[in-house]
Amino acid sequence: MSSEAFTDEMLSAIIDDEADDKTIAAVNADPAARARLQQLRAAVSHVAAPIPVANPERRSASIAAALAAASPTTEVSSLAAARHVRETQPSRSRSAPRWLAVAAAAGFLIVTIPLLARFSGSDADETATTAAEEVDSASFGINDSGADTDTDAASDDAGDSSADAMDEVEGPADSDDAALLDTADQDAVEEAATAETDGFEPDAAADEQEATTVAPAETEKIRVVVSNLDILEEFITLGAVAAQLTAEQVIAEGVPAACVEPLADVDTATFDLVVLDDFGGTARLILVIFNQDGSTTALDAEDCAQLG
Amino acid sequence: MPSLVEDDDLIRASQHGDVASLEILLNRHHDRIRAVCAKIVGRGADADDAAQMALIAIVKNLDAFDGRARFTTWSYRIATNAAIDELRRRNRRTATSIDDDDQHLQIATSGDLENSITAKLDIDDALHQLPEEFRIPVILRDLCGLDYDQIAEALELAPGTVRSRIARGRGKLADIIGPVTDGGNQSDTRGVQGHDDE
Numbered sequence: 001m002s003s004e005a006f007t008d009e010m011l012s013a014i015i016d017d018e019a020d021d022k023t024i025a026a027v028n029a030d031p032a033a034r035a036r037l038q039q040l041r042a043a044v045s046h047v048a049a050p051i052p053v054a055n056p057e058r059r060s061a062s063i064a065a066a067l068a069a070a071s072p073t074t075e076v077s078s079l080a081a082a083r084h085v086r087e088t089q090p091s092r093s094r095s096a097p098r099w100l101a102v103a104a105a106a107g108f109l110i111v112t113i114p115l116l117a118r119f120s121g122s123d124a125d126e127t128a129t130t131a132a133e134e135v136d137s138a139s140f141g142i143n144d145s146g147a148d149t150d151t152d153a154a155s156d157d158a159g160d161s162s163a164d165a166m167d168e169v170e171g172p173a174d175s176d177d178a179a180l181l182d183t184a185d186q187d188a189v190e191e192a193a194t195a196e197t198d199g200f201e202p203d204a205a206a207d208e209q210e211a212t213t214v215a216p217a218e219t220e221k222i223r224v225v226v227s228n229l230d231i232l233e234e235f236i237t238l239g240a241v242a243a244q245l246t247a248e249q250v251i252a253e254g255v256p257a258a259c260v261e262p263l264a265d266v267d268t269a270t271f272d273l274v275v276l277d278d279f280g281g282t283a284r285l286i287l288v289i290f291n292q293d294g295s296t297t298a299l300d301a302e303d304c305a306q307l308g
Numbered sequence: 309m310p311s312l313v314e315d316d317d318l319i320r321a322s323q324h325g326d327v328a329s330l331e332i333l334l335n336r337h338h339d340r341i342r343a344v345c346a347k348i349v350g351r352g353a354d355a356d357d358a359a360q361m362a363l364i365a366i367v368k369n370l371d372a373f374d375g376r377a378r379f380t381t382w383s384y385r386i387a388t389n390a391a392i393d394e395l396r397r398r399n400r401r402t403a404t405s406i407d408d409d410d411q412h413l414q415i416a417t418s419g420d421l422e423n424s425i426t427a428k429l430d431i432d433d434a435l436h437q438l439p440e441e442f443r444i445p446v447i448l449r450d451l452c453g454l455d456y457d458q459i460a461e462a463l464e465l466a467p468g469t470v471r472s473r474i475a476r477g478r479g480k481l482a483d484i485i486g487p488v489t490d491g492g493n494q495s496d497t498r499g500v501q502g503h504d505d506e
Binding site: 007008009011012013015016035036039040042043044046047048050051053054055058059061062063065066067069070 | 331334338339346370434435447449451455456471472475
């Protein structure tokens with residue numbers, strides 16, 4: 001039998017232990033067929049090559065999210081989920097386990113992050129603008145008319161950016177979520193605080209928080225983290241990112257009042273805070289606003305600066 | 309060394325609400341599920357997203373698992389679907405925002421060298437040059453160790469189709485990787501022992 005007679009399917013059958021002895025002998029006697037078999041084996045090895053395991057924190061969060069999805073209406077009883085709760089000292093009245101379960105049921109990555117993680121006012125750069133455009137035009141599915149109504153009522157300057165934008169907080173590329181946000185670019189925060197004189201001043205808001213509540217550095221809370229905007233959109237649709245925070249609460253968590261107050265009636269508006277983290281060294285804190293008309297708007301520091 | 313609790317026992321307990329058993333089950337299978345996802349979508353956050361989606365889908369559908377298939381086969385099918393969903397999400401992102409690609413490029417080039425190299429390797433990964441229809445059966449066979457029938461069941465394909473796609477997928481992958489440089493004079497031994505080749 002010539003080597004040309006040995007098809008990849010025949011050779012592949014040898015690899016899978018499904019060839020008969022006669023075929024195997026014929027292949028072994030044919031250098032070209034043997035060489036091709038060697039190539040196929042190399043391909044198999046390539047596929048079977050081990051890959052690095054997941055970041056332990058993310059692994060734990062994924063399992064905790066799945067466990068929470070198993071019992072969305074009951075108290076957290078799993079080890080992993082309990083660890084997350086135990087490490088968390090919510091400073092708000094909402095129930096962390098219940099929130100965890102609801103979010104997890106929709107497929108969120110859930111991690112604990114320091115309360116100090118703030119709605120940073122770093123300088124807007126092209127990256128942030130690009131991300132904002134993506135959210136606005138494509139993946140987030142904003143009801144523009146609703147968003148514009150809310151925003152325009154506050155400021156004509158908001159213009160098209162009434163939909164969404166992302167703030168960027170640069171962190172170490174290999175940092176985990178907590179570290180990434182815990183060490184949020186303080187320089188950028190300070191720079192923005194001075195550059196935007198009448199706009200976004202996260203430090204001031206954080207200072208108020210520190211003065212009126214527990215010390216943020218000692219407190220952690222559970223925050224939803226999504227790695228891309230499509231997932232954020234899906235989870236808003238599913239209701240896992242939900243209207244669960246008041247204006248007062250988001251302000252207390254570091255979002256400047258100058259951002260929140262112009263957008264809607266602060267007594268009735270509802271919000272959520274989500275971290276967008278692509279695990280590539282960039283994380284952004286997103287304010288999600290649930291408008292009265294059912295539309296959703298996502299904002300970041302840059303938008304807030306414009307509103308201010 | 310203490311013997312491990314069998315998957316079947318963990319599954320039964322989980323189906324009766326034993327969350328501790330479920331946690332053991334998920335911990336036991338997480339890395340394999342993520343590996344499948346990573347091979348399909350590439351390493352990084354997408355793989356973790358897909359793995360998490362798969363775990364949640366497993367939990368939500370565990371009551372419907374009747375034990376006719378092995379849990380690993382069943383879970384690989386779920387992982388495969390989750391990874392395919394993730395690929396579709398990624399494709400939507402790519403299609404809707406070229407600017408977003410620029411953003412990631414900036415991140416990659418501004419990160420440390422190791423991350424940049426890793427990203428490059430991901431992009432160049434020969435496996436991802438394979439069309440999805442070939443890549444997934446090959447992954448299920450050569451990474452997960454499923455046999456043709458199990459793969460056929462997982463992908464809802466005829467076993468003959470699976471056999472053909474695996475062979476063609478390996479062939480294409482071999483062509484991408486190029487010639488083996490160590491002479492290729494190895495006589496065949498039955499079976500591939502693909503998982504031990506590394």
